[in-house]
Amino acid sequence: MMKKLISTTALTGVVVGLGMSAAVADASLTIESWRNDDADIWNEKIIPAFNKVHPDIKVTFAPTPPADYNAGLNAKLAGGTAGDLITCRPFDASLDLYNKGHLTDLGSLDGMDNFSDVAKSAWQTDDGKATFCLPMASVIHGFIYNKEIFEEVGIDVPKTIPEFMDAVKKIKDETRYVPIAMGTADQWEAATMGYQNVGPNFWKGEEGRKAVIDGKEKLSDDAYVKTFEHLAQWKDYMGNGYKAQKYPDTQNLFTLGRAAIYPAGSWDITTFNSQADFKFGAFPPPVPANGDECYISDHTDIALGINAASPNKEAAEKFLSWMATSEFAEIYSNSLPGFFSLSNHKVEVQDPVAQEFVSWRDSCKSTIRNSYQILSRGTPNLENELWNVSAQVLNGTMSPEDAAAKTQDGLAKWYKPQM
CATH class of the missing domain: 3.40.190.10 (Periplasmic binding protein-like II)
Known part of the structure; x- marks a missing residue:
């Protein structure tokens, strides 16, 4: 049994x-x-x-x-x-x-x-x-450029910010092309493809992002002022009417071959593959000076x-x-x-x-947009604040110092580690 x-x-x-x-x-x-x-x-x-x-x-x-x-x-x-x-x-x-x-x-x-x-x-x-x-x-930030314009003007891909500014000045002085394709009407471009694109090289990627979350650094510190100072340099090279220019307008400006450099998110590659009839490439955000470590927003x-x-x-x-x-x-x-x-x-x-974008992971340190984790939960929302102040800096209606102070003041109103 x-x-x-x-x-x-x-x-x-x-x-x-x-x-x-x-x-x-x-x-x-x-x-x-x-x-x-x-x-x-x-x-x-x-x-x-x-x-x-x-x-x-x-x-x-x-x-x-x-x-x-x-x-x-x-x-x-x-x-x-x-x-x-x-x-x-x-x-x-x-x-x-x-x-x-x-x-x-x-x-x-x-x-x-x-x-x-x-x-x-x-x-x-x-x-x-x-x-x-x-x-x-993830999506990666950087710059997409018209190879044919670079060849025509005789400029190399810039590796540092001084080289970048020399390049856009040369394009403006010697051609009818728009040096930097970006508008500020939608605001989010100014923050996403501007501030969050170039900023990690100033605040040292994850080190700076986490330091703000921990309350050890402030958004008004020198690294953030310098980020806005660099953005302020772009305004003379963004073409006529950029303040009324929306995101689709910017895409069209580049795909029609009328602009040399497009501050980019890698998601734009598919659009440009289907619409641009010229050769284009990509380069990472230029570092402030030769020898500086590079960082990318690998969001x-x-x-x-x-x-x-x-x-x-x-x-x-x-x-x-x-x-x-x-x-x-x-x-x-x-x-x-x-x-x-x-x-x-x-x-x-x-x-x-796309391979050019992803190859930067081998030479640069990856970080994410600094407003996305924790810091946009309160009022005012940091992400929305960055849209507004980044657009104002590019429009020339707000100084870099005031932009950095405004984001810090807003964060300090509700985020305890920054109070």
């Missing part, structure tokens, strides 16, 4: 085990995302590549229009109808989801050690103890997490672990030039300009 009971129990265990394996193998996963523009890449490249390794896990990419994503996702999560995998925006929006119990802690996920602390920082708790989304990609942009209410968590973990591999990194980076895998894998990027 005992033998029969043991055999039955053992057989039951085998059946249960097989049942659990079958449940994982037959699982269906749904991905929530705001990136409705890259659905074809997921359906035609990413998911088929995953299914070669896990053929019995069905994956459906179900994007929402970007403007509707946050509200729609929150409604689905509240109603229990959200997908198994949640595409994560950086920092506070996703941190809020985690704090509300909607995302799982992925700290022990296989493959998470393929990402640096900087890569994970956008999807961690403030103390860094929990990581709730797997980093996917964390997108990640993927697991819905804590998903009934298919084991299958979801398998998908995320596969996304931590070099195979996914290469597919994603080459399918979306200008969006770069955040993993430590060495990826051969096929687009030449």
